[in-house]
Amino acid sequence: MDTEEPAPLPLLVVDGANVVGSVPDGWWRDRRGAAERLRDRLAAHGGPAEGPYPGPYEIVLVVEGRARGVASVPGVRVAEATGSGDDLIAALADGARGRPCLVITSDRELRRRVEETGARCAGPRSLPGATGRSR
Numbered sequence: 001m002d003t004e005e006p007a008p009l010p011l012l013v014v015d016g017a018n019v020v021g022s023v024p025d026g027w028w029r030d031r032r033g034a035a036e037r038l039r040d041r042l043a044a045h046g047g048p049a050e051g052p053y054p055g056p057y058e059i060v061l062v063v064e065g066r067a068r069g070v071a072s073v074p075g076v077r078v079a080e081a082t083g084s085g086d087d088l089i090a091a092l093a094d095g096a097r098g099r100p101c102l103v104i105t106s107d108r109e110l111r112r113r114v115e116e117t118g119a120r121c122a123g124p125r126s127l128p129g130a131t132g133r134s135r
Helices: 016-020 031-045 085-095 108-115
Strands: 011-015 058-063 076-080 101-104 120-122
Touching: 011 016, 011 085, 016 031, 016 058, 031 058, 031 076, 058 085, 085 101, 085 108, 101 108, 108 120
Parallel strands: 011 058, 011 101, 058 076, 101 120
Antiparallel strands: none
8 A cells, every 4th residue: 555645735925015016906995895895806717727837826915004903814825024025035935945836926036036935936826716716
């Protein structure tokens, strides 16, 4: 009997502030509400339909500042940055060494940082439902 453990799911880390900020829909009036809507869309749609790793994913939504206080839901763990959201995202990518990791952000400096850890990056539009687009 084979007792080999299944491979861990690829890690999908979402830069909440960057993804929410990619659509000018009034998110700045209610940052926490905008982060909750993003969380709910991620829970409903999952990760990118196309990308470097096949889903499903373990999804982590990183929030910071006035978006803090968003609860995790089944399928999406919310991680609150007590300082810089970028620093937390880079740490999550670094901690995923040896495991496929995809970071969703359009922040060039953050992309550089996480790609140095071996993680891959995609822009906010790669998420189905996250920017108002459907699959």
